[in-house]
Structure formats: structure tokens, C-alpha cells
Amino acid sequence: MQSxxxxxxxxxxxxxxxxxxxxxxxxxxxxxxxxDGTLDPKLFRFYQIQDAKYLEAFSDACAILSTKVKDPEDKLWLIDAARMALVVESQLHLGYGKTLGYDTNTIANTEPTPNNLAYQNHMVATALQGTVLEGFCAIAPCPWLYIELGQHLLREKGSIPEDHPYASWLLMYSDPGFNEYMTELLKRVQKYAELSDPSAKNRAKISFQQSCNYEWMFWEQAWTSQTWPSR
Structure with a gap:
């Protein structure tokens, strides 16, 4: 697949x-x-609320990384990334909330699923305890996968019908405007890789792979409406 x-x-x-x-x-x-538009709206609602919870942790990870880098441009980029995770994507969540029956209070009062919480903990712990490169590699798969996925689905479909129930989601993540975001993120991954020794680079690749695994697990928790065991 061409990037x-x-x-x-x-x-x-x-x-x-x-x-x-x-x-x-x-x-x-x-x-x-x-x-293809056949997803049960209840599952999409579940996914959207959990995604909003996830983005709070993504924002936290970016903010933590901003305190560990020395370059002012990298600090500003990470601070902007933390802000964008909360502000820009929240517009999509709350837009669907009006039709699917949830709001900011619903999101605040919803417990993360086991898969979601594990992913959150992975990102935040890596940002706190790992190198800057490991931290960047922990956050990179989420936007990278969504952008490639959104543009892949657009190519597959050719166009998004106006009456598609998830048109806003598909149009958002197929927007080529996100390409600049990924270009800047991966530029920083490369920058800190060049400053790292082989051991740190290997740990960073493992961190990246773990986040990719969690991305699949995130779809799975929404598909199955994952819950915690009865307490």
C-alpha cells in the first residue's frame, strides 16, 4: 500500500x-x-465513547513527552498534538453524540474497557519511563494507522455517499490535511532514532508494535462491547 x-x-x-x-x-x-455502513449504531456509539476516553490518555502522553524534549519546536509540536487530540477530534465525537445520545458527561462517567485501559497505560507509562524515541513510537501508530486506513477506505470506495451513516468519520480520516501531521511526527521519530543507540531503537520498535497490537484490540473491544468481569 502506497503511503x-x-x-x-x-x-x-x-x-x-x-x-x-x-x-x-x-x-x-x-x-x-x-x-460499508452496516455497523450497528450501538457499537459505533460504544466505540466513540471509548475513543474519547483513549484520546485523553493520548493527550497526556504527548504532554509528558513535551517535558522531556529540549528543542522548543518539538515541545510546541507535542503541546499542539496534545491539544488537537482533545479539541479537534472531540468535535467529531460530540457531533455523533447528538444523534447517538451521549455528551461530555456520558464520556466522563464511562469506565474504560480493559483493552482501552491497557492501551492508555502503555502509552503513558512509555512516555514517563521510556526514552523520547520510545514515547514517540508508542503514540505514532494511532494517527498513522487511522490516516492510512481512512485514505485506503476512500480509495476502495471511490467516494463517500452523503447518506452514509459514518460519512463524517470516513471523511475526517481520509482528509489529506492529516498528511502534514504525520510527516512532522515521523520526522521527529527519525530525529530521535538518530540520537539513540541500537538497544533503545530496538525497544522503540517493540513499543511501536505493542501499540499496533492495541489498535487491533481497540477495534475488538468495540466489536464485542467488552466489559469488565462481574465484581
Whole structure:
């Protein structure tokens, strides 16, 4: 699959290392049903609320990383990324909330699923305890996969019908405007890879792969409406 943005050498190593994990999301039944419009609205509602919870942790991870980098441009980029996760994507969540019956209070009062919480903990713990490169590699799969997935689905469909129930989601993630975001993110992955020793780079690739696994698990938790065991 041709990438819609340039992939520097170390980012390509990460994607190759996590090839099976990264590619698995493209054929998950939740994604296929979302793309063809047959996804049960209840499952999409479940997914959207959990995604909003996830983005709070993504924002936290970016904010933590901003305190660990020295370059002011990298600090600003991470701060902007933290803000965008909460502000820009929340517009999509709350837009669907009006039709699916949820709001900011619903999101605040919803417990993350086991898969969601595990993914959140992975990102935040890596940002806190790992190197800057590991932190960037933990957050990179989410936007990377969504952007490639959104543009892949658009190519597959040719166009998004106005009456498609998930048109807003498909149009958002197929927007080529996100390509600049990924270009800037992967540029920083490459920058910090060049400052890292082989051991740190290997840990970063594992961190990237783990996030790819969690991405598949995120579709799965929504597809199955995952809950915690009875307490």
C-alpha cells in the first residue's frame, strides 16, 4: 500500500517490524462494517465513547513527552498534538453524540474497557519511563494507522455517499490535511532514532508494535462491547 506521506528510514523499520500487527486492523470486522455502513449504531456509539476516553490518555502522553524534549519546536509540536487530540477530534465525537445520545458527561462517567485501559497505560507509562524515541513510537501508530486506513477506505470506495451513516468519520480520516501531521511526527521519530543507540531503537520498535497490537484490540473491544468481569 502506497503511503500518503513520506516514511523516514527508522519509521519504515518500525512499520516493517510490526507489519502483521499494523495490517490486521485493515481487515477487522468492525472496520469493514464501518466502511460499508452496516455497523450497528450501538457499537459505533460504544466505540466513540471509548475513543474519547483513549484520546485523553493520548493527550497526556504527548504532554509528558513535551517535558522531556529540549528543542522548543518539538515541545510546541507535542503541546499542539496534545491539544488537537482533545479539541479537534472531540468535535467529531460530540457531533455523533447528538444523534447517538451521549455528551461530555456520558464520556466522563464511562469506565474504560480493559483493552482501552491497557492501551492508555502503555502509552503513558512509555512516555514517563521510556526514552523520547520510545514515547514517540508508542503514540505514532494511532494517527498513522487511522490516516492510512481512512485514505485506503476512500480509495476502495471511490467516494463517500452523503447518506452514509459514518460519512463524517470516513471523511475526517481520509482528509489529506492529516498528511502534514504525520510527516512532522515521523520526522521527529527519525530525529530521535538518530540520537539513540541500537538497544533503545530496538525497544522503540517493540513499543511501536505493542501499540499496533492495541489498535487491533481497540477495534475488538468495540466489536464485542467488552466489559469488565462481574465484581
Amino acid at each position: 500518503p506521506f513520506p516514511i523516514p528510514p527508522f519509521a519504515l523499520e518500525c512499520k516493517t517490524f510490526a507489519k502483521d500487527s499494523f495490517g490486521a486492523s485493515f481487515t477487522h470486522p468492525f472496520v469493514l462494517a464501518l466502511a
